[in-house]
Amino acid sequence: MNIRDDIISLLDKTLVSIENKTIKKRIISCCIELVQNNLKHNKYPAELRIQKANNFFIIQITEQMSAKDIENTSIKISTINNLTDVELKEKYQKNIANNSVNTGNGLIFCKLKSNNPIEHIISKSNSGNIIISKIFVKFRVYENLD
């Protein structure tokens, strides 16, 4: 199944183990945002992973980026992570009201819905010519039983 054609159905099947409907929906929504960010802004394809680790579901999107795009993405994520939820909501709504594009609203959405900072790891290939961006969005989905 092509993720572009039926992303919700594909993700729904992948996340069948999540009982909390709100969390599951938020994870799906964030996946959509991250994938569509790649489709809209990056000429290189991305790899999307969703993994379960301890009490978290972690969305990871890995993509090759230009140096300029990496810098822009890093700045956006850093800015987003340093804002409070109230500030983020205001920024999100202001972007909506101003019809602003390319302002990181997808990433703002992911931060708000996951309630965790967005992690961003940048690495270079051995030759140094290829720069890889990895974005992680973490959702706590299980209560700690310890």
Place this chain on the structure above:
Amino acid sequence: MKTLIEKENKTPEVKIGDDNHQLIVEGVIIPENPDIFFDKLNNIVEETYTKNNKLILDFKLEYFNTGAARFLYKTMLKLKNYESIEIVWRYEEDDEDILESGQEYEALTGLKFTYEII
């Protein structure tokens, strides 16, 4: 009810009620380029209002992406120029995100929303 826009993988169905002034938008809005769908929707909204001088815009949305969020706002904002407008915002009882989205649009646009649990 008559379907005006068929549902697709990333865009919702738009139907018109038998009263001819209620437009129901049901499904998901997650296309990469929302302008194509919203151009059609906005034309239908304008046509429906022009014929009837009133309009109920009834939303039953499951997901919408941040791109669609901008266009939804613009569509709703245009309605401020009309009289006899009602916006119905439907949500599942445990879907606090969709409910909150409706409340945010209500606050942003100043339009009066009616909330219905489905």
